[in-house]
Amino acid sequence: MKGCLFNIDSGYLEGLCRGFKCGILKQADYLNLVQCETLEDLKLHLQGTDYGAFLANEPSPLAVSTIDNKLREKLVIEFQHMRNQAVEPLSTFLDFITYSYMIDNIILLITGTLHQRPIGELIPKCHPLGSFEQMEAIHVASTPAELYNAVLVDTPLAPFFVDCISEQDLDEMNIEIIRNTLYKAYLEAFYAFCKEIGGTTADCMCENLAFEADRRAIIITINSFGTELSKDDRAKLYPRCGKLNPDGLAALVRAEDYEQVKAVAEYYAEYSKLFEGAGSNPGDKTLEDKFFEHEVRLNVHAFLQQFHFGVFYSYLKLKEQECRNIVWIAECVAQKHRAKIDNYIPIF
Amino acid sequence: MRYTLIYTASVLTTTVITILTLYYVLTGKGEQISLAWFLNGVTPYMWASTGIGLAVALSVVGAAGGIHTTGVSIVGAGVKTPRIKTKNLISIIFCEAVAIYGLITAIVLCGLFQQINPLKMSEKYWATNQMGSHIIFGAGVAVGFVNLFCGLCVGVVGSGAAIADAANASLFVKILIVEIFGSAIGLFGLIVGVYL
Numbered sequence: 001m002k003g004c005l006f007n008i009d010s011g012y013l014e015g016l017c018r019g020f021k022c023g024i025l026k027q028a029d030y031l032n033l034v035q036c037e038t039l040e041d042l043k044l045h046l047q048g049t050d051y052g053a054f055l056a057n058e059p060s061p062l063a064v065s066t067i068d069n070k071l072r073e074k075l076v077i078e079f080q081h082m083r084n085q086a087v088e089p090l091s092t093f094l095d096f097i098t099y100s101y102m103i104d105n106i107i108l109l110i111t112g113t114l115h116q117r118p119i120g121e122l123i124p125k126c127h128p129l130g131s132f133e134q135m136e137a138i139h140v141a142s143t144p145a146e147l148y149n150a151v152l153v154d155t156p157l158a159p160f161f162v163d164c165i166s167e168q169d170l171d172e173m174n175i176e177i178i179r180n181t182l183y184k185a186y187l188e189a190f191y192a193f194c195k196e197i198g199g200t201t202a203d204c205m206c207e208n209l210a211f212e213a214d215r216r217a218i219i220i221t222i223n224s225f226g227t228e229l230s231k232d233d234r235a236k237l238y239p240r241c242g243k244l245n246p247d248g249l250a251a252l253v254r255a256e257d258y259e260q261v262k263a264v265a266e267y268y269a270e271y272s273k274l275f276e277g278a279g280s281n282p283g284d285k286t287l288e289d290k291f292f293e294h295e296v297r298l299n300v301h302a303f304l305q306q307f308h309f310g311v312f313y314s315y316l317k318l319k320e321q322e323c324r325n326i327v328w329i330a331e332c333v334a335q336k337h338r339a340k341i342d343n344y345i346p347i348f
Numbered sequence: 349m350r351y352t353l354i355y356t357a358s359v360l361t362t363t364v365i366t367i368l369t370l371y372y373v374l375t376g377k378g379e380q381i382s383l384a385w386f387l388n389g390v391t392p393y394m395w396a397s398t399g400i401g402l403a404v405a406l407s408v409v410g411a412a413g414g415i416h417t418t419g420v421s422i423v424g425a426g427v428k429t430p431r432i433k434t435k436n437l438i439s440i441i442f443c444e445a446v447a448i449y450g451l452i453t454a455i456v457l458c459g460l461f462q463q464i465n466p467l468k469m470s471e472k473y474w475a476t477n478q479m480g481s482h483i484i485f486g487a488g489v490a491v492g493f494v495n496l497f498c499g500l501c502v503g504v505v506g507s508g509a510a511i512a513d514a515a516n517a518s519l520f521v522k523i524l525i526v527e528i529f530g531s532a533i534g535l536f537g538l539i540v541g542v543y544l
Binding site: 004007008011012013014015016017018019020022023306 | 413414416417420421422423424425426427428429500503504507508510511514515
C-alpha cells in the first residue's frame with residue numbers, strides 16, 4: 001500500500017534520482033582516470049561518462065578549479081530540477097538538505113565581512129545550493145547582532161539561531177563556534193523531521209544523520225585538543241541525535257587526548273572499526289578517510305530500498321564524494337605527483 | 349486537504365448514525381431493526397447487482413492503482429534510460445489483465461441474472477433465488493477484492509522492475525517472474541468466481 005501512496009507524489013522523482021545514480025562513476029571509470037597523464041586526457045575520459053561534454057566550452061589550459069566548479073554546477077542543476085518538481089513533504093526534505101550549505105555560506109559571508117572584503121568577491125565563492133535571497137544584504141550590518149535582526153531572521157535558518165544563540169552571544173562568540181552551534185541545531189531539527197515522516201525514510205535517514213552527528217562530535221573533540229575551548233563549551237557543540245548520546249558524549253567531554261577518544265569509540269562496534277586502521281603513518285588511511293568510507297557505505301545502502309526519501313540525500317552525498325574524488329585525481333595528475341593518486345574513496 | 353475531507357466525512361457519518369439510532373431506540377421501534385429484517389427485506393436483485401458492481405469496480409480500482417504506480421516509475425527511470433520504455437509495458441499489461449478478469453466475471457455473472465416475480469412463486473423457488481443472489485454477491489465480492497489487491501501488488505512490483513531494468517538490463521526478466529506470481533493471485537479469484 002505504501003508504495004502506491006508514495007508513487008503518487010514522488011514516484012517520478014525517485015525514478016529520475018535512481019537514473020542519476022546509475023551515472024555515478026564506477027571502479028572501471030576511476031581506473032581510466034587514474035591512468036591519465038594530463039588534464040586534457042581527464043577531460044576526454046569524462047566525456048565518455050555521464051558527464052558528457054560539460055568541459056567543452058572551457059578554454060585550455062584547463063585548471064583544476066574550473067573542473068571543480070563545473071562538476072559542482074552539474075550537480076546543482078540536477079538537484080534544482082528535482083527540487084522544482086517536488087511537493088510536500090519531499091520539498092521540505094530537500095530544503096533541509098540545502099540548509100547545511102546555507103550555514104556554510106552565512107559563515108563565509110560573515111567572516112568575509114569582518115575582514116572587510118567586498119561582497120562582490122564573496123558571493124561567487126558561496127555554494128550555489130545554499131543561496132538565499134538575503135545574501136546580498138549581509139554586508140549592510142556591522143555587528144553580528146544587527147546582522148541577525150536585520151537579515152537572518154527572515155531566512156529559513158532563523159529557528160536554528162533562536163534555539164542556541166542569543167544576541168549577546170553572537171557578538172562574543174568565535175565564528176567557528178557559531179558554525180558548530182548552528183550545525184548542531186540543524187542536525188537535530190533534520191533528525192526530528194525524518195523521524196516524523198516515519199517508515200523507511202526514518203530508518204534510512206536516521207542512520208545517516210546519527211553517523212553524521214557522531215562524526216562531528218569526534219572531530220570536534222579531536223580538533224579541540226590544544227586549543228582554549230573549554231570542556232563545557234565543547235559539550236555544548238555536540239549534536240545529540242547520534243548513537244553516542246548520552247554516555248558516549250559524556251565520555252568524550254572528559255577525553256583529553258586521541259587515545260581516550262579511541263577508548264570511547266571502542267564501546268560502539270561500528271566506530272571502533274573505523275579507528276582501527278586509521279593512523280598518521282604514511283600508508284595508513286587517516287581517520288577522515290575512514291569516516292568518508294563509512295559514509296559512502298551507508299549512502300549506498302540507501303538505494304537498496306524503494307519508496308523512501310533517503311535516495312535523494314544519498315545521491316547528493318555520493319555525487320559530492322565523486323566530485324572530491326575527481327578533483328583529487330585531477331590535482332595529482334596536474335602536479336604530476338602520482339604517489340597518492342589511489343587515495344580516492346571508491347563508491348561502487 | 350485530504351485530511352479535512354476525511355475528517356468531515358467521518359464526522360458527518362457518525363452524526364447521522366447517532367441521530368438515526370437514537371430515533372429508533374427512543375421511539376420504541378428498535379426491535380424492528382435486526383439482521384433477519386435486513387436479510388429478508390432486501391430483494392435478491394440488490395445482492396446480485398451489488399456483487400456484479402463490486403466485481404468490476406474493485407478490479408478496475410486495483411488495476412488503475414497498479415498502472416499508476418508502475419507508470420510513474422517507468423517515466424522517471426526512462427528519463428536517463430530510454431530503452432526501458434517498450435519492455436516495461438509488459439508490466440502495465442499484467443495490471444490491465446486484472447481489470448479484464450473483473451470484467452469477465454461481471455459479464456458471466458450478468459448472464460445468470462434473470463427477472464423473477466416474487467408473488468407468483470413457491471417458497472422453495474424463492475429460497476433458491478435468494479441463495480442464487482447471495483452466491484452472485486459472494487462471487488462478485490471475492491473477485492473484486494482479490495483483483496484489487498492483485499492489481500496493487502503487480503503495480504508495486506512493476507515499479508521496482510522498471511527501476512531495476514534501468515540499472516541493469518538483465519534483471520527485468522527475473523522480476524517479471526515475481527509479477528507472474530502476483531498475477532496468478534488474480535487468476536485464483538477469477539476461478540473462484542466462475543466456479544461459484
